Amino acid sequence: MELRVTPSPDFRALLERLEAAVKALERIAGTGPLQPTEPPVGNRMGYSIHEVAHLTGLSKQTIYRAVYSGSPKAARIGRRYIVPRKALEEWLESGG
Numbered sequence: 777m778e779l780r781v782t783p784s785p786d787f788r789a790l791l792e793r794l795e796a797a798v799k800a801l802e803r804i805a806g807t808g809p810l811q812p813t814e815p816p817v818g819n820r821m822g823y824s825i826h827e828v829a830h831l832t833g834l835s836k837q838t839i840y841r842a843v844y845s846g847s848p849k850a851a852r853i854g855r856r857y858i859v860p861r862k863a864l865e866e867w868l869e870s871g872g
Contacts, residue, residue: 822858824849832868842867 783791825843829836843850845855848867850857 820861822860823864824861825857828859828864833862 823831825836825839828834828839829846832839839859840857842848842861847870849861849865850859850863852858
């Protein structure tokens with residue numbers, strides 16, 4: 777004998793909120809599917825200018841100016857700049 781239970785609307789709403797929370801945590805941890813509008817923020821060795829701007833809440837132009845002035849240190853690879861995680865952490869600890 778199979779017992780079937782129909783979930784209530786409240787349970788379905790709770791389940792949808794839980795699934796959304798799990799997806800958000802996966803994006804933050806860098807383990808879930810990546811969204812093109814939200815750069816990954818997982819524990820990586822380096823970040824693009826766009827990702828640094830997203831992580832810090834600063835504009836891309838502000839990050840470019842800082843990189844051009846030499847702090848934080850960044851590696852230029854082709855046409856892109858990559859800011860090493862350690863350099864970013866040191867830059868933020870020093871007050872930018």
